[in-house]
Amino acid sequence: MPPKAKINRQRIIDAALQVIRTRGHEQLNARAIAQVLECSTQPVLYYFQTIDAIRQAAYQAADELHTAAIQPKGERGIHPLLELGLNYIRFAHEEKNLFRFLFQSNGFGGRSMAGLLSSPGGEELIGMFAAGMKCSPQQAREAFLGLFVSAHGIASLLANNAMEYEEDAFAAILKRTCGSVKGADQ
16 A cells, blocks of 8 residues: 655645745745655655646635634724724734735735625625614725725735834724724724
């Protein structure tokens, strides 16, 4: 019986994420992944024919990590919309290279602002916020888009510069951004 393969799709994706986290998405290539896995490039390219296929799989995995990290958990005693924004900013601060890979590598190319929320997950998110804020879905959508633009601006500054992480200052900015929607300033 031949030995069990030590390299598989998931290990390659995990190695790609490691390369992105430590070196940046610009350095993602088969050789860098093979170095992390301590193998040749052959198994890497066996499971993925191109580096673009690896990049797409890594993007999806990074997006799943990001989604899990930013979800409001209700542990901080603040409004879920504010918690979502602060979690988004914290992710950019703690995972600078993953943030840049997700949001500054043209992953949103060709999308409109409204398109950000047109997915089934986006509509579900808006429904959750509308219920929590006791407002219409349209008001929740507007609050979310305002929050997203503000949080993304702060997150981009943190991910691309050596800025100080000041959660209280960020929370104040996000509260002002969302304060026009009933319940969002709590």
